[in-house]
Each structure stands twice: as C-alpha cells, then as structure tokens.
Amino acid sequence: MTTTVHTRVAIVGAGPAGLLLAQLLRGAGIDSIVVDSRSRDEIEQTIRAGILEEGTVEALVAAGVDTHAHQVGMRHDGIELRFDGAGHRIDFADLVGRGVWLYPQHLVLQDLLATLVPAGADIRFETTAVRVDDVDGERPRVVVTGPDGAESEIAAEIVIGADGSHSVVRRAMSGSRAGLYREYPFAWFGILCEAPPSAPELIYSNSPNGFALISQRSDTVQRMYFQCDPDVDPASYTQEQLWEILQSRVPGTTLHEGPIFQRDMLQFRSFVARELRRGRVVLVGDAAHTVPPTGAKGMNLAIADVLLLHGALRAFLLENDPRLLDGYEQTALHRIWKAQNFSWWMTSMLHQMPEASDFDRMRQLGELRSVTDSRAGRTYLAEAYTGWPLELGG
Ligand code: PHB
Numbered sequence: 451m452t453t454t455v456h457t458r459v460a461i462v463g464a465g466p467a468g469l470l471l472a473q474l475l476r477g478a479g480i481d482s483i484v485v486d487s488r489s490r491d492e493i494e495q496t497i498r499a500g501i502l503e504e505g506t507v508e509a510l511v512a513a514g515v516d517t518h519a520h521q522v523g524m525r526h527d528g529i530e531l532r533f534d535g536a537g538h539r540i541d542f543a544d545l546v547g548r549g550v551w552l553y554p555q556h557l558v559l560q561d562l563l564a565t566l567v568p569a570g571a572d573i574r575f576e577t578t579a580v581r582v583d584d585v586d587g588e589r590p591r592v593v594v595t596g597p598d599g600a601e602s603e604i605a606a607e608i609v610i611g612a613d614g615s616h617s618v619v620r621r622a623m624s625g626s627r628a629g630l631y632r633e634y635p636f637a638w639f640g641i642l643c644e645a646p647p648s649a650p651e652l653i654y655s656n657s658p659n660g661f662a663l664i665s666q667r668s669d670t671v672q673r674m675y676f677q678c679d680p681d682v683d684p685a686s687y688t689q690e691q692l693w694e695i696l697q698s699r700v701p702g703t704t705l706h707e708g709p710i711f712q713r714d715m716l717q718f719r720s721f722v723a724r725e726l727r728r729g730r731v732v733l734v735g736d737a738a739h740t741v742p743p744t745g746a747k748g749m750n751l752a753i754a755d756v757l758l759l760h761g762a763l764r765a766f767l768l769e770n771d772p773r774l775l776d777g778y779e780q781t782a783l784h785r786i787w788k789a790q791n792f793s794w795w796m797t798s799m800l801h802q803m804p805e806a807s808d809f810d811r812m813r814q815l816g817e818l819r820s821v822t823d824s825r826a827g828r829t830y831l832a833e834a835y836t837g838w839p840l841e842l843g844g
Contacts, residue, residue: 452593453602457483457572458767460592460606462579462619464493466555467735467752468612469562472571473513474760480767483604484571485594486613487578490563497642497712498555500665500673501652501746503837504548506753510558517561523553524666529835531800531822532655534815535702538822539651545825545832552652552666555749582609582622586729592619608763609731612752615721617737623728634718634742634797635804636660637680641692645672645708654744654800655700656818658811661801662699663744674705675716675743677801684713718742718797720790726779734759739786744800745793750837755782761842781841792834 459475461468464486472482486493502519510517527543542549566573576597583591583603591603611619620628646669653664660677667673676699687695693707721740726733735752758781762774799817803810821827 454591454605455483455602456605457481458606459483459608459610459763460590460604461485461610461612462592462617463610463612463614463735463737464488464559464563464573464575465612465614465735465752466558466562466749467756468610469559469566469573470510470513470515470753471610471612471734471756471760472573473515473562473566474756475763476566476569476571477514478760478764478768480763482572483606484573485577485579485592485604486573486575488575490575493575494556494560494563496556497714499743499746499749500552500554500667501750502551502553502558503750504550505837505840506750507551507553509753509757510561514565515561516565518557519551519553519561522557523551526550526552526651528651530649530651530653531818532653532700532702533657533818537653537702538818540822540828540831540835542832542836545829546836548832548836550746550836554667558749579613579618582619582731585622585731588730590730607730607767610759611731611733611737612735612756614736615719615740617733619731620723620733620737623731623733624723624725627724629721629723631719631721631740632794634720634801635680636677636801637682637718638663638675638716638743639678639682639684639692640673640675640712640714640716641696641710642667642712643672643674643708643710644670645706646670647672648705649703653700653703654796656800656802656814657699657701658802659695659698661744662696664696664700664703664705672706672708678715680715680717682715684715687713716743720794722783722786722790726782727775732759732775732778738782739790741789741793742797743793744796745789746835747789747793751786751789754785754837754840757840758782758842784841785838788834788838
C-alpha cells in the first residue's frame, strides 16, 4: 500500500522559484508541500548565479522573505563592456533609473528557508520526485521516494514543476517533446578566488582570445569566468595558467590575483519548454526555460514566473476563477522570449565562435560600438539587464 498525503499545491523543487511560491501561497493561506532530492545543506551551499534585478529584491521583501540582500548584497548601478582594449560603462541609473543587486543565489535560498522553515512550512528534503501520475486528472499525484527509500505519493489540486532543467514534472507532462532549444559551442570556466575586487563593477569583456566576466562576491572573494571548450577538465589547469588566461581576456585592465579555491564549468544552452501548463500541472523557472548566464537573467526569470503564477493560483484556488491560470503560459512566454533574445544577444556579441572569420570579428566590434556609442543602444541593454516591468496578465 502506498501512503498518500493530500495538499492543495505540490511543488517539486526547493530552488528560488519553488520556495518563493511556497512563501507566497502561505501568505494567501494556501497549503503546499515542497519536495527536493537534495539536502538542506546542499541547497544552501551550492554556488550559482549572482545578480538580482531590483524588482526581484522588491518582490522578495514584499513576499515577507527575511532577506539580507540590502545589507549583505552590493548594489550596482552599471556594468562595463570591454572590447578593443577599452572599457565602456553602461550607466543603468542614468539610462533607466534602476540598478541590480549582486547577491548570490545560495544566500537567497538561505533567506527563503530561514523564513519558511521556522514558520512550519512543509519542505521535504532528500525526497526525490520519481514521476507524476494522473497528469490529466483532477488530482494529479507526485510519486516520491523519501530519505529512507520508501515510496509515497502527494496528491494535489495543482502540481508545480520547479525542478530545474532536468525536470521530472516536465517529462511527465510532455514526454520527449521537450521544447525549443539551441546549443552553443562553448562553456564558462568559473573560479572563486581570495582577492580584492579588480573593478568597482562587473566587466563583460570581448577579447580576441574569447570572453571573460569579472564578477565579485565580497571585498575579499571574487568570482570570474572565461569562455572555454565545453569538454575541458577544470582540474587540468594550474592556478598560474588560469590567471594567465583571465589576464589575457581583459586587455587594458590588470586583475588582482589571489588563491583560487573553487573551479566549476557552466554549460551553455537556451531552452523553452513546448508547454508551460497542462491541466493542473504547471512549470516555472529552469524547468520551463534555460538561458545562458551572459545576461544574468536565470534566477530573475524564475521569480517573474512565480509572481505571475501566484496571482493565477490565488484566483483559481480561492475564487474558482481559472482565467489567469489559462493566460499564464502566454503571458509568461512574452517575458521568457524577451529574456531568451537578450541572453542570446549578449552571448553572441561577447563570445568568439570557434569558426569566426576576420569579417565576423570586425562585425562584432561594430555591433558593440553600435551599443556603446548610442544612448538608445545602451538603454536597450540597461532595460533588459535591470529587468522589464512585470506584466501580470488578466
Ligand atoms: C555571477 O557573479 O555569478 C554572475 C554575474 C553576472 C552574470 C553571470 C554570473 O551574467
């Protein structure tokens, strides 16, 4: 006999999207159960994205999340685009009157869990969603295995797939008809090092040797990335080699070097699921879409999905009004495809394609100049990077 527990909303995935949705539903008096295959420790410690749009931070605060973004995070009012040996500042504050916060995703997750767990939210760690049964029914069920390996199921009025790019919920919904995607012939090699910041703001650098991003974490820890072959083994470089590569990718600037204590690889992919909703099963965040990290949109897009969906779920579950839920996919896709375009554009403008000709490289510099030389060009970048206003449908 399989044990079945009942809840109003079953959320698969305790990432930023799943946890924020649980918090918003709790505020509306709607019960949910969140499951995640990882331990709390793993969720809270894994290094991921770093940039929050101002609107994302405001949404966390408005949702009652006890966030430290304003205290611990660093506000950035611009970025530097670097190419052809010179830096060009994109001044967000002047162009669009908004900025972003550098506040790493694992701290957002710590804030969410520190708010939800003491409040008694039902979050089940080390609990793996195996499949979703009765996807087309009135009461779909998430079949899970717990930390002890025992199988049970969660029956809900709504099932949410917030379970990342390898989503089990998406597979249950759409099978192998996953979605639309494109691959890229490169990846990012990421490092964390102990050093002071090399620049006041992030540097996105197009160099003849390939792209580099000089980001930050604190006054003493820095995050940097460089474009590399996707098959590279991160352990195969010495620290000296890594610094040599990084320095060569930001000509005109000297980086402050220090001990590198973590290295990782970020694979590049753009993806949008074919369906974001089927009956009572809905996808949010990376389960619904993946963007390459160049536009810093990933976590922000996940939060935007949830803000939209939360209103739709309130109307559906509390007032029996399905209209917003029926419009969720179309409204969410407007923002998702704008973010896909921006992330693809930043990626294509800043990276070197392995087969690029001299013509391609000179055209790319022309494209970068069209952006930095023109207020309209800089404004498009600033609007997209700091985040478009939320469209709430209806
Ligand atoms: C980061 O700091 O991890 C980061 C910042 C900006 C990006 C991607 C990653 O576009």
